[in-house]
Amino acid sequence: MARVRIGDVAREAGVSLGTVSNALNHPEKVRPETRRIIDEAIERLGYLPNQSARMLAGGHSNVLGLVLPRLNHGSSLQIANGALTEARRHGYNLIMANANDDKALSARSARYLMGMQVDGILVQPVPSLEWEPAATHTVPVVYLDVRSGSPGSYVSADNMGQGALIARHLVTHGTEHIAVIGRTSSQHMKLRLAGIQDVLSAHPDIELEVLDAGEWNVSGDGYSLGVSLMQRAPGERPDAIIGLTDVLAAGAIGGALSTGARVPDDLLVAGCDGNPLAWSTPVALTTCSPAGYEIGRKGIQLLLERIAASDAQPRETQERREEVVRPFLLPRASTGAVPTEGLTTVENRARSIPEFNMGAYL
Amino acid sequence: MARVRIGDVAREAGVSLGTVSNALNHPEKVRPETRRIIDEAIERLGYLPNQSARMLAGGHSNVLGLVLPRLNHGSSLQIANGALTEARRHGYNLIMANANDDKALSARSARYLMGMQVDGILVQPVPSLEWEPAATHTVPVVYLDVRSGSPGSYVSADNMGQGALIARHLVTHGTEHIAVIGRTSSQHMKLRLAGIQDVLSAHPDIELEVLDAGEWNVSGDGYSLGVSLMQRAPGERPDAIIGLTDVLAAGAIGGALSTGARVPDDLLVAGCDGNPLAWSTPVALTTCSPAGYEIGRKGIQLLLERIAASDAQPRETQERREEVVRPFLLPRASTGAVPTEGLTTVENRARSIPEFNMGAYL
DNA sequence: CTTGTGAATTAAAACGCTTTAACCATATGC
């Protein structure tokens, strides 16, 4: 089946090849009448433009690349969704590459995308301590969800801010003893904890203890910790638990409930970074706005700005930009926020988060 | 910054352009000595091949496309990982497009990828009743995770088999009253249920009831159902719950425990399609092997076969192939399977599922 | 000293499109 080329369309429509190309790329340059004839010819022949040829000839692709470290890393999913939505809004296609937690593969993917003539690249780096030597980029690159120190422009969540937000929220609820649970070896978590500590340093009367939750951050660990914390002697028992991760917090709620403790009456529980996976807790979980979606959105915006700017001036002279996504609190039942009556819990939760659809799980 | 072209490399290495191309694509055709010189020149100049030009000239790309309906649809994540891994194993790159549950976008993405000269496409269709009119494909296409009736070759899970497997497992444990919970409006779920009913039709003495879990399949719904089922009068109470989804089953465990029921002593609980997200239940959940990863793997294999075959004979004459991924049981504590002693629960679970790493959640 | 052979290299022809500049009507201004 010989593939239909632009020349075939031109012949079918009785115009020249260039006119067809114009109809496709600069519709305003061709008379509506002619355009109609061409459209019909395209339809009749089932013409499919060869993107490779377009990119080669045009020097640009209208495609943006997104390199993720792994599909199931915390925010990657939400980043992907935010980026996709925003890219489409601007008429760009988005193609994704998954580095499978392999640093070399991540770099190779980015290089490959550049070779593919994408107009710009978003990279969520593989978690690691050192940055790879800043490769020479032939297209604008923006890094996502990184701690500061990236070699280029980046968009990042305000992890410290998240911690502080939650801590302040609990403080206003009169807590006297907070237990923080989470894998504190991770950078993100360290920052969240720092935010908490920062706020509590102004409240020396409030007791703060930190429990490491093991390597996996699965809710089973949260569950165990919830149980053991609630089984302590009354005086030793915390009256609030912060999960550095929503999944841990969700587990902790389950664990606490199983000991007969009541949430939020006996125990306040809050999470971080509003993971839609954790919505389905017995008691709706107070948390912070999930940053992923917004990081993806802002990443695309920043990238597009840089692409536009590159056309004007050489990329080298552009300043490095840093964007931080500000968190906001999502107070829910687990810290005694008043549930909206007349709504199911799911509906209730849905109202709190714009990108609710992120959470529907099969 | 003018981009380095293959001609620049040739000049730097003191050979002709064609030789550089050969060194890149048919290394065996160029003397090792020359190859070394060329490699050095490439290194020195930081040459990055223009993939668009390669695809255009070569007519193929060494890239496979994957179109997903949505990143967070049940098995999509695992499909993506399975496909990626298998594609890399065969030296292919994989680029993904996300259709965001939009049928038109899904079709457009597939067309776009074809225009991009990918060598083949894997499509997990947007859930919907009718198939889009079979578009003319310029490259081999394989559909994934579909109910039968697809217009082309496909790889699918054996949802009925999963249901049957779980049902048989419970039957051998002497259950007398099974409650099935899940959103039975979904095709996948219908099939799983059918498998269960099929097995139980041979056991008229076992009571079977089906409870619809609402639209969202979140574990909160499982929790509520778990509570209400266990709060029934002793005679009315089921002694086993099957969640058509692992997440529901996980919720049900929590709900049941909260009423004081013991799992698995008073109640057996099992899920379906081993969702790693549900690993973190208080009691390890019995379930079936997750099909997603395997579907992705087999999909790539089938696709590669078809690509190889297309080179030999025209695609039209090829037969339509159907592959089904067979499920196997993952018996764990929630149905009284003996836990492996000396291992943490996480380790224990890890051993049961090859693609364990799928489940590590930040 | 031819001639033949095979390996290594090169020159040149696609690949399918975008874009530039030239072209041609037809409408506009004086």
Add this chain to the structure above:
DNA sequence: GCATATGGTTAAAGCGTTTTAATTCACAAG
């Protein structure tokens, strides 16, 4: 009416590769 715009259209020149056919070269055989 003649020059001047103006909107549409076209011919032709790339874009950076791969690939095919031609060329060169070294060496062995006759």
